[in-house]
Amino acid sequence: xxxxxxxxxxxxxxxxxxxxxxxxxxxxxxxxxxxxxxxxxxxxxxxxxxxxxxxxxxxxxxxxxxxxxxxxxxxxxxxxxxxxxxxxxxxxxxxxxxxxxxxxxxxxxxxxxxxxxxxxxxxxxxxxxxxxxxxxxxxxxxxxxxxxxxxxxxxxxxxxxxxxxxxxxxxxxxxxxxxxxxxxxxxxxxxxxxxxxxxxxxxxxxxxxxxxxxxxxxxxxxxxxxxxxxxxxxxxxxxxxxxxxxxxxxxxxxxxxxxxxxxxxxxxxxxxxxxxxxxxxxxxxxxxxxxxxxxxxxxxxxxxxxxxxxxxxxxxxxxxxxxxxxx
Amino acid sequence: xxxxxxxxxxxxxxxxxxxxxxxxxxxxxxxxxxxxxxxxxxxxxxxxxxxxxxxxxxxxxxxxxxxxxxxxxxxxxxxxxxxxxxxxxxxxxxxxxxxxxxxxxxxxxxxxxxxxxxxxxxxxxxxxxxxxxxxxxxxxxxxxxxxxxxxxxxxxxxxxxxxxxxxxxxxxxxxxxxxxxxxxxxxxxxxxxxxxxxxxxxxxxxxxxxxxxxxxxxxxxxxxxxxxxxxxxxxxxxxxxxxxxxxxxxxxxxxxxxxxxxxxxxxxxxxxxxxxxxxxxxxxxxxxxxxxxxxxxxxxxxxxxxxxxxxxxxxxxxxxxxxxxxxxxxx
Ligand SMILES: Nc1ncnc2c1ncn2[C@@H]1O[C@H](COP(=O)(O)OP(=O)(O)OP(=O)(O)O)[C@@H](O)[C@H]1O
Ligand SMILES: Nc1ncnc2c1ncn2[C@@H]1O[C@H](COP(=O)(O)OP(=O)(O)OP(=O)(O)O)[C@@H](O)[C@H]1O
Ligand SMILES: [Mg+2]
Ligand SMILES: [Mg+2]
Numbered sequence: 001x002x003x004x005x006x007x008x009x010x011x012x013x014x015x016x017x018x019x020x021x022x023x024x025x026x027x028x029x030x031x032x033x034x035x036x037x038x039x040x041x042x043x044x045x046x047x048x049x050x051x052x053x054x055x056x057x058x059x060x061x062x063x064x065x066x067x068x069x070x071x072x073x074x075x076x077x078x079x080x081x082x083x084x085x086x087x088x089x090x091x092x093x094x095x096x097x098x099x100x101x102x103x104x105x106x107x108x109x110x111x112x113x114x115x116x117x118x119x120x121x122x123x124x125x126x127x128x129x130x131x132x133x134x135x136x137x138x139x140x141x142x143x144x145x146x147x148x149x150x151x152x153x154x155x156x157x158x159x160x161x162x163x164x165x166x167x168x169x170x171x172x173x174x175x176x177x178x179x180x181x182x183x184x185x186x187x188x189x190x191x192x193x194x195x196x197x198x199x200x201x202x203x204x205x206x207x208x209x210x211x212x213x214x215x216x217x218x219x220x221x222x223x224x225x226x227x228x229x230x231x232x233x234x235x236x237x238x239x240x241x242x243x244x245x246x247x248x249x250x251x252x253x254x255x256x257x258x259x260x261x262x263x264x265x266x267x268x269x270x271x272x273x274x275x276x277x278x279x280x281x282x283x284x285x286x287x288x289x290x291x292x293x294x295x296x297x298x299x300x301x302x303x304x305x306x307x308x309x310x311x312x313x314x315x316x317x318x319x320x321x322x323x324x325x326x327x
Numbered sequence: 328x329x330x331x332x333x334x335x336x337x338x339x340x341x342x343x344x345x346x347x348x349x350x351x352x353x354x355x356x357x358x359x360x361x362x363x364x365x366x367x368x369x370x371x372x373x374x375x376x377x378x379x380x381x382x383x384x385x386x387x388x389x390x391x392x393x394x395x396x397x398x399x400x401x402x403x404x405x406x407x408x409x410x411x412x413x414x415x416x417x418x419x420x421x422x423x424x425x426x427x428x429x430x431x432x433x434x435x436x437x438x439x440x441x442x443x444x445x446x447x448x449x450x451x452x453x454x455x456x457x458x459x460x461x462x463x464x465x466x467x468x469x470x471x472x473x474x475x476x477x478x479x480x481x482x483x484x485x486x487x488x489x490x491x492x493x494x495x496x497x498x499x500x501x502x503x504x505x506x507x508x509x510x511x512x513x514x515x516x517x518x519x520x521x522x523x524x525x526x527x528x529x530x531x532x533x534x535x536x537x538x539x540x541x542x543x544x545x546x547x548x549x550x551x552x553x554x555x556x557x558x559x560x561x562x563x564x565x566x567x568x569x570x571x572x573x574x575x576x577x578x579x580x581x582x583x584x585x586x587x588x589x590x591x592x593x594x595x596x597x598x599x600x601x602x603x604x605x606x607x608x609x610x611x612x613x614x615x616x617x618x619x620x621x622x623x624x625x626x627x628x629x630x631x632x633x634x635x636x637x638x639x640x641x642x643x644x645x646x647x648x649x650x651x652x653x654x655x656x657x658x
Pocket of ligand 1 (some may be wrong): 190376
């Protein structure tokens with residue numbers, strides 16, 4: 001599949017999300033957490049874009065703003081050419097079945113008072129898909145496809161282990177056969193065998209229905225496997241974006257390089273004696289990002305201008321974009 | 328390491344849950360020994376009873392529906408299982424730190440991060456409000472959260488997934504525990520911050536002689552951190568060995584399958600991932616045969632009739648399997 005032929009499914013331009021910081025009883029605004037601070041990218045139909053980056057750099061927030069679960073501070077998101085931010089409530093509701101999210105914290109999305117069966121069938125009911133026994137069959141089939149027992153429909157979320165709860169969230173997200181899914185750490189809580197099962201399932205769905213994914217994960221080996229292209233985020237901004245092959249073989253941004261050097265390897269002999277690039281220097285806050293390059297406070301190669309000027313987002317080779325003065 | 332004294336001796340813990348359709352036999356007679364200063368890695372299938380085992384030790388499960396059917400857990404000449412809630416409260420979060428798998432269930436959404444960090448230090452160490460707050464900010468900084476002092480006033484929903492997890496780690500470390508039980512503590516962390524946290528833990532082990540139980544799915548983390556590893560399946564420990572030995576010479580077919588399923592940073596990226604075929608065991612049945620037998624390529628008659636117990640097969644290497652992986656013999 002050559003990427004030139006694929007249409008753009010999702011277009012994100014200059015997206016920002018700032019959370020106000022308030023003080024005192026009158027909740028006077030004294031600043032803002034710049035969780036997402038101007039990101040732009042396209043996702044092509046049928047592709048998987050990986051999104052990686054430091055904990056707290058704004059990945060989940062970006063996902064929520066893209067799906068309009070949070071309102072954006074600035075920027076544009078269009079889905080199949082339609083500007084999502086201009087839609088009214090009802091039109092947005094009609095788009096919902098096409099765009100779903102698997103949440104990082106299953107607790108956020110599983111109502112503890114509902115049975116697993118009703119959690120998974122809720123979107124089917126809401127959008128009037130399947131009826132009666134057909135719906136029951138669909139729910140059981142969904143449970144099975146995420147590696148769980150059909151008979152679990154009458155149980156409650158607390159009766160399941162962490163990994164099992166995560167899979168309930170996945171079954172719910174794929175219930176309506178959406179076109180686009182944001183997967184926020186969908187496999188972090190699963191053992192490797194079930195990780196493989198879930199990832200294989202996501203890939204099968206992609207193959208069969210041309211599904212498109214934004215796949216957020218800290219697991220760089222899995223990202224390498226599943227993503228066609230990868231965006232690396234640091235403190236609210238994207239610092240590098242290219243295809244998986246290139247990113248893993250010739251990472252350009254110093255943050256990407258540090259990240260890749262720290263991946264744990266499952267070989268105790270190797271692992272016990274390994275030296276990682278452990279980042280030192282001040283961890284900056286999104287409420288008060290450093291002037292110039294956001295990574296400058298911890299970059300092992302930073303020069304004078306990195307502390308002063310914000311690096312431009314530019315294409316160094318076709319399809320390979322980086323924001324760094326030194327590249 | 329094996330000459331060290333044990334700090335926690337767990338014997339024959341069984342825990343089940345009462346449900347509408349009978350008992351769920353989640354943990355079926357788990358025994359292990361934790362030595363002073365040792366790091367025991369616990370890996371295993373999702374749903375195999377890792378969390379329930381550890382939560383049983385400190386009665387962190389809702390009872391009912393949970394019932395601890397049998398077992399002892401010796402810690403400093405006391406049997407934790409026999410202690411009442413008041414006595415346990417003095418130990419939990421003090422001498423034994425616990426990091427929960429799901430930070431959102433254990434952080435209280437209506438209390439500030441600062442309050443939740445300071446509270447155990449005030450209770451267990453008798454710190455004043457000011458001292459506890461100061462120490463809370465230091466701990467947050469230690470786990471890599473910038474502008475820690477001002478973030479103490481935030482509520483959990485204002486933190487990212489990985490930041491909540493780091494708050495849990497900071498709370499568990501606050502009172503310099505003798506034993507730290509960490510249940511999937513770094514799943515939401517990127518590899519650089521994870522490396523930083525692992526370094527802190529290694530340092531505390533050395534400085535304070537803290538013993539650690541580390542539950543994880545990340546076999547790379549286990550490889551770099553653990554002295555010994557226990558592998559769980561269907562509510563049992565099915566294999567236990569020193570870390571190098573386990574990776575070089577896995578003896579249980581489940582462990583062998585697990586080590587084969589890993590994706591990695593080299594090789595063909597498009598290759599389909601391998602998984603272990605079949606369904607996890609139905610925990611509603613009281614286990615009478617080997618729980619892995621229905622999925623095991625090595626299984627023979629006996630495996631479907633009798634459950635093998637965990638026995639020594641090689642130096643410090645224990646396995647629960649009727650098939651001898653070294654000789655190929657069916658025992
Ligand atoms: N309240 C409950 N009622 C009924 N069954 C329960 C309850 N809590 C846990 N279980 C069951 O006990 C088994 C063990 O759960 P546990 O949480 O210990 O698994 P785990 O090994 O920690 O898995 P994971 O890796 O997914 O976290 C699971 O099959 C789960 O469904
Ligand atoms: N509702 C909120 N109110 C205030 N600040 C918030 C809110 N949600 C997120 N933040 C802040 O925005 C920043 C980015 O958070 P986000 O959850 O997007 O990070 P993330 O990249 O998903 O991290 P992780 O990998 O740890 O999940 C963090 O500093 C967080 O504290
Ligand atoms: Mg997140
Ligand atoms: Mg668990």
